[in-house]
Amino acid sequence: MNIRRRRLLPAALAGLAAAGLTAVTGCSSSGSAQGGGGDGRVDVVASFYPVQFLAEQIGGKHVKVTALTAPGVEPHDLELKPQQVAALSEADLVVYLKGLQPAVDEAVEQSGAAATVDAATLTELENHGTGGDGHNHGEEAGGEHAGEEHGEEKHGGEGAPDPHVWLDPVKYAEVAEGVGKALAEADPGHADAYAKNTDALVAKLKGLDADFENGLKNRSTDTFITAHAAFGYLAERYGLDQEAIALDPESEPSAARMKELHEHAKEDNVSTIFFETLASDRTAKALANDLGLRTDVLDPLEGITDASKGNDYFEVMESNLAALKKALGSK
Numbered sequence: 001m002n003i004r005r006r007r008l009l010p011a012a013l014a015g016l017a018a019a020g021l022t023a024v025t026g027c028s029s030s031g032s033a034q035g036g037g038g039d040g041r042v043d044v045v046a047s048f049y050p051v052q053f054l055a056e057q058i059g060g061k062h063v064k065v066t067a068l069t070a071p072g073v074e075p076h077d078l079e080l081k082p083q084q085v086a087a088l089s090e091a092d093l094v095v096y097l098k099g100l101q102p103a104v105d106e107a108v109e110q111s112g113a114a115a116t117v118d119a120a121t122l123t124e125l126e127n128h129g130t131g132g133d134g135h136n137h138g139e140e141a142g143g144e145h146a147g148e149e150h151g152e153e154k155h156g157g158e159g160a161p162d163p164h165v166w167l168d169p170v171k172y173a174e175v176a177e178g179v180g181k182a183l184a185e186a187d188p189g190h191a192d193a194y195a196k197n198t199d200a201l202v203a204k205l206k207g208l209d210a211d212f213e214n215g216l217k218n219r220s221t222d223t224f225i226t227a228h229a230a231f232g233y234l235a236e237r238y239g240l241d242q243e244a245i246a247l248d249p250e251s252e253p254s255a256a257r258m259k260e261l262h263e264h265a266k267e268d269n270v271s272t273i274f275f276e277t278l279a280s281d282r283t284a285k286a287l288a289n290d291l292g293l294r295t296d297v298l299d300p301l302e303g304i305t306d307a308s309k310g311n312d313y314f315e316v317m318e319s320n321l322a323a324l325k326k327a328l329g330s331k
Contacts, residue, residue, distance in 0.1 A: 039064075042187045045087050047096035047104045048075040049303045050166035051119055053313045054179045055095055058197045062190045063183070066091075068104060074249055074278050075100060075302045080107050088113050093186045095119065095179060100163040115186055122178030123171045125161035128232025129247070166301060168233035169212065169317070173205040208317055212238055215321050220329030223268035225261060227275045227284045230300035240328075241268070245287065249279035258287065265291050272327035274298035277307045296323045 041064045046052035048069040055065045068084050069075045080103050088094055088111035096104050097119040108116055165171040180198030184191035212234075222241045224231075228251070229244035243264045245253050253261075264270065273288035273295050275281035281295070288295045297309060299316050310316035324330070 042183065042190075043090065043092045044183075045091040045094045045113075047094075047101055048078075050172070050301060050313070051095040051097060051175075051179070054176050054201070055093075055183070057201050058176065058180045058194055059183055060193065060197055062187065062193060069101070069303060071303050072278065072305045073303065076248055078103050080104070085111060093117065093182060095182070097163050097165075099125075099161060115182070117179065117182040119165070119175045119178070120161070120163060123165050123174040125163070125165065126233065126236070127160065128162040128229060128236075128242070129244075162229070162232050164230045164300065165233055166313075167231055167317075168237045169205045169209040170237060171233055173202045173209075176201050176205065204314065208314060209237075211318070212321055215325050216240070216328065216330050218331045219325075221269040221271075222328070223264060223270055224298070224324065224327055225265060225270055225273050225287070226298050227279060227281070228300070230276075230302075231298065240324075243270075245283055249276070253283060261287060262291065265293065269329075270327075271329070272296050272323075274323070274327070276300055277305060278303055296327065298323055 041062055042059060044055045044059060044063050044065045046055050046065055046067050048067065049071075052065055052067045055063060059065065066087060068080065068087075069078050078101050085107050088107055091113055092115065094108055094111070094113045094116040096108055096116070098105050098108075099120055165175060177198055180194050183194045187194075216238050222239060223243060224235075224240060225243045225245065227245050228249045229242065229247050231240075231242045231244075234240070235242040243261060245257070245261065265273075270291075271293060273284050273291070273293050275284035275295060275297060276299055277297060278300075285295055287293075298320055299308060301313060301316050301320075304310075304312065304316070308316055309319035
């Protein structure tokens with residue numbers, strides 16, 4: 001378990017004071033966190049939806065969870081307000097995923113939060129690119145400076161670990177177990193409840209894994225084309241080939257990359273071009289139109305909105321499974 005505890009840095013304290021905000025750190029001396037506005041609940045700040053969902057499911061009635069990324073906001077592009085930075089310093093526990101949101105990484109480092117847990121340390125990260133063969137088409141995905149403008153700044157760039165672990169139910173279960181332990185350490189008085197909730201969540205994730213494993217059998221193709229390279233872990237888990245239009249949601253593919261996608265679509269019997277709910281669908285729909293293919297949503301689950309095909313992680317993942325089964329010709 002990699003839970004980091006810090007004192008508030010003088011520079012961060014000065015910055016908060018200049019903004020007219022007060023920073024408070026630390027859990028109660030009794031070992032049971034007294035956050036959440038003094039109601040006895042653990043005050044958890046979660047960086048974006050996948051870790052927010054874990055904290056809510058595992059913490060239950062014993063936690064108050066505040067998300068830094070509002071519904072409908074593309075997580076990679078999040079910019080924090082001073083009040084949100086202050087919330088980090090006041091929280092009993094901060095749960096985030098380093099490498100996904102640069103603004104959050106920087107704020108957590110400077111905040112002096114009482115305890116932080118980086119979800120990226122709770123499972124083994126892997127390197128994935130835009131292509132199913134494991135090669136990262138860094139330049140092809142976004143032009144000459146894609147690695148600089150869209151890779152390293154957003155989520156790693158060529159050769160960097162892929163942060164999208166929550167789209168693999170097995171790896172997400174490993175992260176869930178780590179979050180459960182972090183909550184128990186922050187609030188030992190309710191450790192049994194956190195352990196019970198963690199076990200229940202992990203069991204549901206194992207069931208989801210089985211649904212994907214069984215549902216994607218007997219398919220006519222292994223290849224799917226999607227808007228951005230978020231599904232590398234899912235593809236590797238179930239023996240699929242992800243071909244992404246771009247490395248991240250804001251990249252524009254080059255003519256060379258579009259030509260590659262045309263070739264993959266024809267050679268690999270691709271029927272569907274996937275787009276997502278929180279980013280522009282323009283390029284995906286243009287590619288589908290060029291190839292005479294259908295479009296559908298494959299949701300990277302970076303947030304839940306009214307446009308999501310489901311109200312929570314499990315519902316949206318089941319929707320993703322149904323979309324993949326149809327696109328891959330699973331029987």
